[in-house]
Amino acid sequence: MSGKEAQEQISKVPLSNNTISRRISEMSTDINEEVVKQIKSERKFALQVDESTDIAEKCQLVGFCKFIDKDIVEQFMFCKELQTTTTGEDILASVNSYLTQHGLSWNYCCGICTDGAPSMKENPYIITTHCFLHREALVAKRCEEELTEVLNQAVKMGRLEGIVTSVNKMKGFQRKLKSWKSAVQKDDVSNFPSLQQPGYKEKLDWIVSPFELADMAEELDFTAIESDEFLDMSADSTLKVKFEKSDVTLAAFWHGTLGEYPNLAKKAISLLLPFSTSYLCEQAFSAMATIKSKQRNRLLSLEDDIRVALSTIRPDIKSLCSKHQSQVSH
Template sequence: MVASSIGTASESNIEDVPGPSESKCKKGKHASLSKKRTYVDAYLAYGFTSNNDEDNPRPVCLVYGDTLSNGAMVPSKLKRHLNTRHPFVSQRDMAYFSRLLKGQSKAATKMVKKVSVADTALKASFRVAELIAKKMKPHTTGEEIIGPAYNIIVETMLGKEAQEQISKVPLSNNTISRRISEMSTDINEEVVKQIKSKRKFALQVDESTDIAEKCQLVGFCKFIDKDIVEQFMFCEELQTTTTGEDIFASVNSYLTQHGLSWNYFCGICTDGAPSMIGKYKGFITRALKENPSIITTHCFLHREALVAKTCGEELTEVLNQAVKMVNFIKSRPLKKRVFQKVYQEMEKLDWIVSPFELADMVEELDFTAIERDEFLDMFADSTQSQILEE
């Protein structure tokens, strides 16, 4: 009885609604199977909108968001749904449902905007974390310097609203640390993925002690991906000793953890330390037992250092003089400042300095007698020294 009264009351609002629009209708026995009903704007009077799918148009209820089948897109079925499921709004006119549709559209737009702002804020947070990591700055730089700085700049130039949006970028100490860790993990996974796809790579490995007196084992890999690609691979801390067995165990643990094999190695480059090239327990020896086809090389930087120790007398004298000059300049802050001033004066004169000009420079400097002699010995040639002595 209630449904019939409601239906009577709502008939005045929808009496002019047209019937369903059908496409691809065919006359005959199977005509009902080929019907595809399309949405008509007048169906808004029943509280329904379209799902905006051209291939499978379906009515969507504005009250609770129910989605009906395409076959239900006829006035009688839409009206029955409204009267039986939502009798409290069945007497509303079309203007009411139009306002309801507009309100839902605005809410959806706001939600999309909030989601997009959250996505861009996350992206900005990662990019700032990357910048902090590249510059090797403390993780607190984001919240202590970068955040307040861009808040001031944006508020001054773009206004309060823009400042409120940009302040949503998370830059706390823990957030930056977590972002850097996530990027590091992602890069490592990508490198491992590339190595697995190429199945051949070379490793350059070295161990050294950092300023915190912790021994770090660092590895770089090289592989061919159209061009030669060099990537940082790992940095593992050696907890106690730094023997060849310890280095091999650390590298082998990394390979096992990431599903890599010693058969992927085509070359290993190390320095000449006994822990690396030892005949019986060196890292190279242990690696060759796993893969005898590995080609081993001695790092050319270390080879240059070894060559410098056995160079000829003339070159040795030049290197000794250069080391002596550097040590003299770096021994005291005053000497460093004096050298900078001398360099500036000599640069003005295009590096052509007469003995008298050099003497004037020395007189202006607060040198002791011994420091004056040392300075002239290093920076004055034999002719200039002889004139200065006279």
């Protein structure tokens, strides 16, 4: 549709001062309800929160969640203005308010990634992470130019990183440092492969290589039930073939074992979900700078606009339209 016909149709759309704002709010509510519904369905989730100051010098707290719906899903949760101070207690109160309002429990939160704010541990089993990007930024301030470039490359990988993959890479790098130190002490400055301790396996290796560590089940951090399930699964040749030949992600693989090995799968998922960086919050702050600009610095609430802009869930437009009666302009 174009030209005069389109102009006539558009002219029929009511556009009062608050029409656009109300429509955005309705879409935002619809998206948020779907996100909450999905989290409640899958139960386990992880959080990523960070705060930043907008152009009106108001502190905005942004939160994202991660859960598994067949595979990893990351979604915007909220953007709340911190009215007074920005202490860990203030951040916790704001996050807790959102969770309580939507019937979400800390008991199902398996991880939270922040910029290092304290007092966030409502559940003793929550994995708390100080954002790797913030750590790298702090280190970069004191680094030489060559090392800063290395850190910049690491930052670019932030979106693809999770707790498990980051831990594996950090462990590998630590071993390289030991190798380099030993080589230098022997006046050998050539590159050496990572040192490997025979028979040594990291506590998280079972998630990445679940069929190779059966003989070391007793050394892994398992309960008796988890250990039994791990031994049963490691002997499951059909599942092993599927694991080795399938192109599914680790999260999708473990989600698929919930029915047969529920305790082990839940443990794996709880370790795969936590964020290692707050990259999503950084993206939200970029969107916030665009939405709340100098020309729109009196915008009272950012949450609805940011949710509609960033969420990968599309609002149910047909359902929303059915709730409104069409009114022809006069």
